[in-house]
Structure formats: structure tokens, C-alpha cells
Amino acid sequence: MSTVSIENLHVGYGNSAVLRGLSLEIGTGEILCVTGPSGCGKSTLLRAVAGLLPATSGRILVDGEPVTGTAAGRALVFQDDGLLPWRSVQRNVELPLSIRKVPKGERREVATSWIGQVGLAGYERHLPRELSGGMRQRVQLARTLAGTPRVVLADEPFGALDAQTRTSMQRLLVDVWRAQPMTVVFVTHDVDEALFLGDRVAVLGRDGRLAKVVSSSRPRTDSSVPAERAEILETL
Numbered sequence: 001m002s003t004v005s006i007e008n009l010h011v012g013y014g015n016s017a018v019l020r021g022l023s024l025e026i027g028t029g030e031i032l033c034v035t036g037p038s039g040c041g042k043s044t045l046l047r048a049v050a051g052l053l054p055a056t057s058g059r060i061l062v063d064g065e066p067v068t069g070t071a072a073g074r075a076l077v078f079q080d081d082g083l084l085p086w087r088s089v090q091r092n093v094e095l096p097l098s099i100r101k102v103p104k105g106e107r108r109e110v111a112t113s114w115i116g117q118v119g120l121a122g123y124e125r126h127l128p129r130e131l132s133g134g135m136r137q138r139v140q141l142a143r144t145l146a147g148t149p150r151v152v153l154a155d156e157p158f159g160a161l162d163a164q165t166r167t168s169m170q171r172l173l174v175d176v177w178r179a180q181p182m183t184v185v186f187v188t189h190d191v192d193e194a195l196f197l198g199d200r201v202a203v204l205g206r207d208g209r210l211a212k213v214v215s216s217s218r219p220r221t222d223s224s225v226p227a228e229r230a231e232i233l234e235t236l
């Protein structure tokens with residue numbers, strides 16, 4: 001788990017600025033959801049925190065250390081599951097451990113445990129093409145968590161799933177986060193998803209600045225969520 005500090009961050013592509021002076025503090029073990037209109041720079045923010053895009057000015061610190069490039073401790077999760085089609089579920093989940101040269105026995109044990117925790121016990125030998133979209137997202141989640149990231153950067157990972165599968169993936173994410181707390185920055189267009197998952201919801205404006213941060217207190221009450229929902233929607 002890590003603290004992420006974003007300080008007066010400006011990021012752009014060529015001469016066009018996207019994020020203009022964004023400051024945000026993401027606490028250790030917090031789930032921060034980021035929402036905002038299309039094109040406001042949500043993915044750009046994640047890429048910058050991942051170390052894939054340099055800041056034009058300002059800085060990002062993870063546990064006090066400036067981000068200067070990618071790091072194994074910061075994992076990106078996408079809508080596209082990114083699974084290797086020729087590798088079984090087991091071998092896909094083992095991937096971050098193979099890269100770290102974790103011994104075979106330990107690799108197998110850790111991967112099997114995560115496959116069980118995401119509800120896919122019995123599917124270890126299946127290939128990605130033999131699984132549904134929701135199951136493939138579970139494999140992606142297991143693979144990400146097997147790498148014990150300190151920060152998970154999720155870019156609309158459940159965006160392509162049907163409503164029911166999406167709800168079960170949201171619950172699964174909260175369950176695994178409770179079992180193994182981690183700092184999560186989760187981008188979504190879906191305000192209800194943001195309020196369900198997030199401890200706080202950061203709303204980016206079209207101008208590339210932070211428009212609002214809304215706290216979503218846990219445990220949520222039925223009456224608090226509509227109020228928070230209205231507060232976010234009036235900004236969009």
C-alpha cells in the first residue's frame with residue numbers, strides 16, 4: 001500500500017495541455033475513483049501515475065519518491081483484459097511472478113490461491129478464449145493481485161461487461177481489497193460505480209482541473225448515496 005501525492009500536475013501531448021494544475025492526495029489503502037466528461041484526461045492521469053507519460057510540470061510522488069518511469073509496484077488494469085491467449089489461466093496468473101523469477105512451486109501456490117479467490121477454481125487449465133468476458137476480467141484481477149502491487153491503476157476495467165457481471169466484479173474488487181488492502185485509483189464514467197467502490201470520488205472538469213472531490217462514507221447508507229450522486233452529477 002502506498003500514498004500517492006499529485007502536486008500541481010500538468011500533462012499534455014505535444015503542445016496540447018490536458019491536465020492543468022491537478023493536485024490530489026490519495027491515502028494509503030484508499031480507493032479513489034476518478035470520473036468526469038469524456039476527454040477530460042482521466043486516462044492521461046492514470047498513465048502519468050503509472051509513469052508512462054511525463055509531467056510537463058508539477059510532480060507525482062509515491063511514498064515520497066518522484067515517479068520517473070514505470071515500476072512493478074504500480075499495476076495498470078484495462079477494459080481489454082490483456083491476457084496472453086496461448087497461456088492457460090494458471091500460467092497467465094503466474095506471469096508477474098515468473099517475471100520476478102519466483103520459484104515454480106511458490107508461483108503455482110500463489111496463482112492457485114488467487115484463482116480461487118476470484119471464483120475460478122477448476123478453470124486453471126482453460127485458455128482465455130474458453131472463458132466469458134467476466135471470467136477473463138477475473139483472471140486479469142487475479143494476475144494483477146498475484147503481482148502484489150502497492151498501487152492499482154484501473155482504467156474502466158468493467159466498462160464492457162453486462163450490468164450483472166459488472167456488479168459482481170465490483171463486489172469482488174471490494175472483497176479482495178478488504179482481504180488485501182491496496183491503494184487503488186479507479187477511472188469510471190459510471191457515477192454509481194464510483195460511489196460504490198470509492199472512499200472518495202474525484203471529478204475532473206473539461207478544463208483539465210479538479211472540479212470536486214466527494215467523500216463516499218463507508219458503510220454507505222441508502223440516503224447518503226443519492227445525495228452524493230446529485231453532488232457529482234451537478235458538476236458533470
Ligand SMILES: Nc1ncnc2c1ncn2[C@@H]1O[C@H](COP(=O)(O)OP(=O)(O)OP(=O)(O)O)[C@@H](O)[C@H]1O
Pocket residue numbers: 013018036037038039040041042043044045189
Ligand atoms: N496519445 C495521444 N496523443 C494525443 N492526444 C491524446 C492522446 N491520448 C489522449 N489524447 C487526448 O487527450 C485528451 C484526454 O484524453 P483521455 O483519454 O485522457 O481522456 P478521458 O477522460 O480518459 O476520456 P474518455 O472518458 O473518453 O476515455 C483528449 O482530448 C484526447 O484526444
